[in-house]
Amino acid sequence: MTETLPPARILHAGDAAFVIELGETVDPAINDRILALDARLREAALPGVTELVPTYRSLLVHFDPDAVDGLELLGRLRGLDLEHPGEAPAGRAWTVPVCYGGEHGVDLEEVAERHGLTVEEAVRLHAGGTYRVYMIGFAPGFAYLGGLDQRLHTPRRVNPRLKTPAGSVSVGGIQAAISSVEAPSGWHLLGQTPVRAFDPGREPPFLFAAGDTVRFRPIDAAEFAALAARAADGDPLIRPEPASEHAS
Amino acid sequence: MSDRLLVRAPGPLATLQDAGRRGYQRLGVSGSGPMDRLAHEAANRMAGNPPGTVAVELALGGLVLEVAAERVRLAFAGGTFELQIDDKPMPWWSCVTVHRGQMVRIGRAQAGVWGYVAIAGGLALPAQLGSHATHTLSRLGGIEGRPLRAGDALALAELEPSPHPDLMLPDPPPAREVIRAVPGPQDDYFTPAGLAAFFGEGYRVSAQADRMGYRLEGPQVEHAKGFNIVSDGTVAGSVQVPGMGTPIVLMADRQTTGGYPKIATVIGADLPALAQIAPGGRLRFQSVSFEQALEARRVMRGWLDRLADRLEPLRTGADLDPARLLGLNLIGGVTAGDPLREGLVP
Numbered sequence: 001m002t003e004t005l006p007p008a009r010i011l012h013a014g015d016a017a018f019v020i021e022l023g024e025t026v027d028p029a030i031n032d033r034i035l036a037l038d039a040r041l042r043e044a045a046l047p048g049v050t051e052l053v054p055t056y057r058s059l060l061v062h063f064d065p066d067a068v069d070g071l072e073l074l075g076r077l078r079g080l081d082l083e084h085p086g087e088a089p090a091g092r093a094w095t096v097p098v099c100y101g102g103e104h105g106v107d108l109e110e111v112a113e114r115h116g117l118t119v120e121e122a123v124r125l126h127a128g129g130t131y132r133v134y135m136i137g138f139a140p141g142f143a144y145l146g147g148l149d150q151r152l153h154t155p156r157r158v159n160p161r162l163k164t165p166a167g168s169v170s171v172g173g174i175q176a177a178i179s180s181v182e183a184p185s186g187w188h189l190l191g192q193t194p195v196r197a198f199d200p201g202r203e204p205p206f207l208f209a210a211g212d213t214v215r216f217r218p219i220d221a222a223e224f225a226a227l228a229a230r231a232a233d234g235d236p237l238i239r240p241e242p243a244s245e246h247a248s
Numbered sequence: 249m250s251d252r253l254l255v256r257a258p259g260p261l262a263t264l265q266d267a268g269r270r271g272y273q274r275l276g277v278s279g280s281g282p283m284d285r286l287a288h289e290a291a292n293r294m295a296g297n298p299p300g301t302v303a304v305e306l307a308l309g310g311l312v313l314e315v316a317a318e319r320v321r322l323a324f325a326g327g328t329f330e331l332q333i334d335d336k337p338m339p340w341w342s343c344v345t346v347h348r349g350q351m352v353r354i355g356r357a358q359a360g361v362w363g364y365v366a367i368a369g370g371l372a373l374p375a376q377l378g379s380h381a382t383h384t385l386s387r388l389g390g391i392e393g394r395p396l397r398a399g400d401a402l403a404l405a406e407l408e409p410s411p412h413p414d415l416m417l418p419d420p421p422p423a424r425e426v427i428r429a430v431p432g433p434q435d436d437y438f439t440p441a442g443l444a445a446f447f448g449e450g451y452r453v454s455a456q457a458d459r460m461g462y463r464l465e466g467p468q469v470e471h472a473k474g475f476n477i478v479s480d481g482t483v484a485g486s487v488q489v490p491g492m493g494t495p496i497v498l499m500a501d502r503q504t505t506g507g508y509p510k511i512a513t514v515i516g517a518d519l520p521a522l523a524q525i526a527p528g529g530r531l532r533f534q535s536v537s538f539e540q541a542l543e544a545r546r547v548m549r550g551w552l553d554r555l556a557d558r559l560e561p562l563r564t565g566a567d568l569d570p571a572r573l574l575g576l577n578l579i580g581g582v583t584a585g586d587p588l589r590e591g592l593v594p
Contacts, residue, residue, distance in 0.1 A: 011433035014513030015541035017483045019433040026478055038274075053273045053481040055505055060481030062273075065516065066549055070542050137479060137505030140277045140386045144479070180276070181386055198276075200376055200388060206275045 005029060008082035010074065016065050018074065020082060023057040026146055026174070030057045031134050035211045036085035048073055054210050055135045056144070091133070091211035092240035096178065098127065098169050098191040098216045099224035105191035111154055111171065125149045126169075126190055127216040131176060133208050141180035141198030143208040148176045160186030167193045169216070178208070191216075194227035195237045202234045212240070251317030253367065255400040256351070259310025263459075264371070264390035264402075265500075267300030269379035273504045279484065280381035280389065283362045283459060283500050286421060286520040286548060287326030291366035293555050294323035294343040294415065302373060302380040304365040304396070306354060311365070313352040317404055321345045321368035321412055322352065325420070327360020327524050338564055342416040359423060360524035369406035383501055385460075414562035417555070424521035425450075428536045428544060429487065429512035434477060437509035438489070442470035446487075446495065446511055450532035453525050459501040462522070464531075468493035469511060479507040485514035485522075487533075497522060517544035 011019040020037065023030035038054040041061070048068020053060035063073055100123045101108040112122035131145035138144075148171055156172045161184060164170070168179040172187035179185065180197035197207050208214070219227070231237055255262070265288065268281025282288035282305055289299045304311065309329050323343040324331055331338045332353045333346055340363070346352060354363060373380055373391075382390030391400055435443065451466030475491040482488075486498040488508040497514060498506070514522055515536065525531055536544070 012430050012513070012538050013433050013481075013483050013510075014430055014485050015516050015538065015545055017481075017513075019480065021433070021480075024478060051271055051273055053504060055480040056478045058480040060273075060483070062483070065542060065545050070538065074538075135479065135505065136274065136276045137481075138276055138503045140272070140275060140388075142276050183385070198386075205377070209275075 010077055016063060018061045019058050021058040026056055028132055032088040033085055034059050035088040039089050040085050046076060088211055091213055093213045094238055094240055095215050095217050096193050096195055097219045097227060098193050099219050099221055100191035105189050107188040108190045111188050115151055123218060125152055127218050131214045133210055133212040133214060135210050139181050139183050141206050143178045143197060145176040145214060148174060154188050156186040160184055164189060165192060169193055194224050194231050196231050207236060251404040253402040254314040254316050255396050255398055256312040256314050257310060257398055258396045259306050261307040262311050262396040263305050263382035264302050264380055265305045266302040266380040269377055269381050272377050276504050277377060278383050278501050278504060280383040281500050283523040284326050284520040288364050289552055290555055291323045291325035291364040295321055295366040295368040297366055297370060301370045306363045307361060309354050309356045311354040315346045315348055315350045317348060319345050319347045320404055323366040326363040328358040329363045330355030339416045341420040342562055344414045345412060361526050362523055369404060372403040372405045415559040416562045418560055425531055426534050427518045427522050427531050428515045428534050430515060430538055430541050431512050431535055434509035435511055437472055438511055439470045439472045445469050447533050447535045450530055453527050453529050455527045457527050459499055461499050461502055462497045464495045469495060476507055477509050479505045482506050483513060485519045486510045487512045515541040515544055517548040
């Protein structure tokens with residue numbers, strides 16, 4: 001697919017970071033370019049650059065202003081071909097078990113009803129999709145997913161919940177998510193996975209990364225309980241496959 | 249038995265903080281670290297530690313430590329707090345050697361919000377994701393990822409090797425009301441009137457102020473094209489403006505990404521001063537260029553580099569104003585019912 005992508009912009013984020021922005025929309029082509037640029041800059045290991053944070057459509061470049069002249073670094077970044085960063089690294093493919101509805105997904109019925117679907121149809125639509133991990137953000141390991149079926153697009157709750165359980169599988173607007181730790185959220189909870197996207201005591205502590213793809217596998221409450229017990233002992237429960245496994 | 253500092257009372261909020269957690273923001277992990285980086289580094293320098301050594305950060309006062317070691321050198325910095333070693337008043341912004349059985353009592357904040365206690369030699373403590381910085385929301389760092397509580401024992405990494413004179417800093421950094429900020433990254437999401445309002449007459453810090461962010465009260469900032477952006481990264485000092493039009497300054501424990509446009513970023517040299525403004529306190533934003541922000545940081549760095557030269561022998565007792573002693577309001581003064589406490593506990 002050929003298309004014209006917006007030009008790259010380098011924006012100021014104070015005196016210890018720049019934002020390299022390659023677009024302002026949710027677009028897999030833009031996200032691919034961000035992930036490719038992230039890989040290039042990690043490889044380049046520019047002096048003074050301390051941390052890179054890829055998001056949907058921008059790359060936050062943290063630097064240590066005591067270690068490098070900010071103007072010099074800005075010049076170096078401007079000298080890069082930001083719009084042609086090459087290929088994004090290949091993502092991995094995950095199949096994530098989810099227990100839908102009931103105490104594990106308290107908003108499932110309401111979301112189905114709002115869209116004129118039966119609960120079974122809503123689960124089929126959600127579990128039938130292939131999702132792209134656009135970004136890990138908000139909380140440790142929290143995965144923002146794109147690719148939600150239009151029939152499940154649901155505006156965020158007017159009153160966010162102050163607490164939602166770890167492992168919540170939710171939808172908000174056009175997006176879907178897998179949460180990692182107990183956190184406030186205004187999204188609708190369709191189900192819960194026993195998989196711990198973040199467990200600081202486990203190796204590796206994190207599972208998902210930007211550029212990965214995710215599918216869901218419905219499980220019942222009994223399987224959820226059995227898997228949750230294993231996850232509590234540090235079992236990641238799922239292993240990644242090459243992304244081609246999810247190619248349609 | 250190992251050498252320790254015992255937490256007898258934590259006050260409203262005390263956490264362990266090093267320079268922050270680096271390298272995991274791409275995985276959603278907040279950078280955390282001290283609210284006032286200048287004071288944190290000053291405390292460590294006074295204690296003879298490398299910058300970034302883990303120290304105790306306390307909010308508003310009320311921290312009481314008991315020394316369970318032959319001796320240890322402690323340094324105090326950040327804001328202005330009442331300080332007593334046993335019953336003897338001591339100046340804040342000082343460095344003193346304390347001995348077994350002594351009680352270190354930090355009273356109410358006279359100015360500022362955040363205080364630091366640096367421990368010479370640091371603490372023996374396992375790191376999590378490469379850092380000791382406590383992030384309570386993700387339960388990382390410090391002790392079990394939580395605030396300190398009465399009964400906690402902080403194991404000293406090493407015993408003070410040799411006696412060292414007690415010192416004080418006569419000229420701690422002053423409070424600032426003018427807070428400099430570099431416009432962007434999303435200043436183009438605001439109308440000229442909105443930008444003028446933001447850099448105009450000024451704001452007050454609201455009661456909703458904690459380690460994640462400070463919500464401000466004051467002029468509404470007008471958006472030019474809605475108040476939703478596709479989420480991107482945040483830094484300490486990012487000023488985001490949600491739909492209601494009043495700014496929120498993101499602080500140490502901020503979430504790593506956000507979906508509101510960010511009108512400006514508080515410069516690194518002034519974020520410590522902003523952090524020290526208590527709820528109800530006033531501030532005014534001044535627009536500066538990236539180059540000016542870098543220069544301000546060089547000035548701050550120079551202040552830290554010359555800190556050791558400005559330390560003086562400690563004066564205590566008769567040299568201190570006795571009226572200040574009558575004003576002492578230890579531990580009890582910062583518990584329930586204190587309006588400053590509202591919004592500062594997690």
